[in-house]
Amino acid sequence: MDRATPPQERREILHRMRDTLVQAKVGIEEMREALARSTQRLEIERRELDTVRRRKGLAASIKDAETVQIAEKYEQMYAERVEVMARKIAAQENELALAERDVAEMTRELRLASSGATPPAGNAEAQR
Numbered sequence: 001m002d003r004a005t006p007p008q009e010r011r012e013i014l015h016r017m018r019d020t021l022v023q024a025k026v027g028i029e030e031m032r033e034a035l036a037r038s039t040q041r042l043e044i045e046r047r048e049l050d051t052v053r054r055r056k057g058l059a060a061s062i063k064d065a066e067t068v069q070i071a072e073k074y075e076q077m078y079a080e081r082v083e084v085m086a087r088k089i090a091a092q093e094n095e096l097a098l099a100e101r102d103v104a105e106m107t108r109e110l111r112l113a114s115s116g117a118t119p120p121a122g123n124a125e126a127q128r
Contacts, residue, residue, distance in 0.1 A: 017109070027099060
């Protein structure tokens with residue numbers, strides 16, 4: 001968008017940019033909430049893993065082979081869940097960081113467009 005853009009078209013472009021920015025901010029909030037839920041779930045899975053390991057240790061101390069075997073099965077299951085949840089959280093954190101950078105860039109571009117300035121030539125928005 002440059003200074004030659006007619007005022008009505010300029011208003012429409014700015015309106016779409018604002019709407020897009022609002023939607024992106026809502027998306028970021030949803031990502032944060034999902035990350036918080038995943039983090040809580042990971043803590044639950046870690047506590048369950050700790051509980052199973054403690055029970056396995058208690059069963060081993062009284063030489064209860066059947067309970068040890070069952071505990072080992074659940075220990076493996078919870079350990080796998082913890083590993084998967086940790087990877088999921090890392091991916092969510094990366095996705096959130098990317099979205100936050102995108103929103104910061106969109107905000108900057110909207111401010112520039114609102115002020116009538118043209119984005120730098122290397123800017124992806126200017127190349128569209």
